[in-house]
Amino acid sequence: MGKLVLLQQYKFTSLGPMYSSAVLKQGNHDCVLLIEPYEADFLEAIRKEKPTLVGFQVFTGQQHWAIDWARKIKAELNVPVIFGGPHATHNPELIRDEQSIDYICRGEGEQATLDLINAIENSGSVTDIPNIWARVDGEVIENELRPLADVDKLPFPDRELYYRYPLFKENVVKRFITGRGCKHRCTFCHNHLDIELYKSKGEWARKRSPRNVIDEIKEVRDNYPLEILDFSPDDYFLSSKQWAKEFLTIYKAEVGLPFVLNTRPEAVSREVAQDLKNAGCRSVAISIESAIDELRNGVLKKNTELEDIRNAMAHLHEAGLLT
Numbered sequence: 001m002g003k004l005v006l007l008q009q010y011k012f013t014s015l016g017p018m019y020s021s022a023v024l025k026q027g028n029h030d031c032v033l034l035i036e037p038y039e040a041d042f043l044e045a046i047r048k049e050k051p052t053l054v055g056f057q058v059f060t061g062q063q064h065w066a067i068d069w070a071r072k073i074k075a076e077l078n079v080p081v082i083f084g085g086p087h088a089t090h091n092p093e094l095i096r097d098e099q100s101i102d103y104i105c106r107g108e109g110e111q112a113t114l115d116l117i118n119a120i121e122n123s124g125s126v127t128d129i130p131n132i133w134a135r136v137d138g139e140v141i142e143n144e145l146r147p148l149a150d151v152d153k154l155p156f157p158d159r160e161l162y163y164r165y166p167l168f169k170e171n172v173v174k175r176f177i178t179g180r181g182c183k184h185r186c187t188f189c190h191n192h193l194d195i196e197l198y199k200s201k202g203e204w205a206r207k208r209s210p211r212n213v214i215d216e217i218k219e220v221r222d223n224y225p226l227e228i229l230d231f232s233p234d235d236y237f238l239s240s241k242q243w244a245k246e247f248l249t250i251y252k253a254e255v256g257l258p259f260v261l262n263t264r265p266e267a268v269s270r271e272v273a274q275d276l277k278n279a280g281c282r283s284v285a286i287s288i289e290s291a292i293d294e295l296r297n298g299v300l301k302k303n304t305e306l307e308d309i310r311n312a313m314a315h316l317h318e319a320g321l322l323t
Contacts, residue, residue: 001029002024003213004034004052006055007033007054007222009036011037019154019155019158020111022157023113024114029052042069047076051079053103053116054073055081056069056070056082058083058084058087059086060083060088067101069098074099074100082103083101090197102135104132104133107145111146115129129143131143145198148206151212161206173229174214174228175230175233178207178213178231179236179239180283181206183206184303186300201232207243210246214247218255229258230261231260237261237323248279258282259279259281260285261276261284261319263284263285263305266304266308272315273319282322289302294305
């Protein structure tokens with residue numbers, strides 16, 4: 001059995017590592033996540049876990065912290081290191097510039113990480129694993145991307161990954177996501193780069209079925225403290241009015257807990273606002289970015305109109321929702 005030890009700089013829960021952990025455990029491996037501010041001796045905590053592989057989910061701005069720790073791990077523990085996440089996906093040349101990085105995972109990482117751990121554990125080849133760039137004998141091997149995952153076939157996120165730190169488990173507000181990817185191309189987000197990266201590998205923006213999401217929510221509700229659901233990682237919640245109506249109908253009947261969400265203004269009609277209120281929604285956040293058309297649409301590529309923003313706010317206020 002192999003073990004992936006994921007390292008994190010900040011005090012928050014992230015669904016990406018939870019999904020990777022769930023797939024690894026399904027494949028009879030282990031996954032542990034350590035958050036630096038919560039550990040008295042971060043290096044010693046890593047050492048005690050005896051990792052097969054050490055991983056970093058890297059966002060732009062965090063790469064310097066991750067590289068510093070990768071160097072320490074290579075020097076002190078001599079354990080292979082993998083970088084994944086948006087920054088590594090779109091800057092894979094990091095592996096050429098930084099000798100402490102053994103592998104880069106580009107794009108979706110669940111199956112790729114499982115394949116890599118299997119190869120390491122079985123002394124197999126690491127040179128032909130889709131989504132993985134590997135350094136082998138000083139040479140960097142670049143592999144193609146595998147087709148996009150069917151999000152309904154993934155196991156539910158492994159929330160226990162974060163619950164070694166009790167405050168996450170005890171927090172009665174928990175985050176959920178109803179799909180993966182987004183069809184919009186806002187320039188401040190990595191999503192437009194992901195669309196281009198995967199343009200021949202399937203539809204980047206994918207929704208989970210309403211039943212799949214409801215079943216995950218019920219599993220969390222039945223096993224952990226849960227009083228408010230937070231769909232804020234998911235701007236795509238209202239991307240389909242038909243999906244939203246079906247989901248909200250089931251949600252009201254089978255869950256009924258208060259929830260909050262993010263969305264785009266053009267997704268909010270008077271009917272949608274009332275459906276949200278009836279299902280238990282407390283508040284809706286809309287990222288306007290700017291009231292200046294040239295900045296909002298010309299530079300940031302939000303593709304939202306002021307009329308849609310005004311109408312969405314009016315519909316939400318009329319329904320009695322906080323914004």
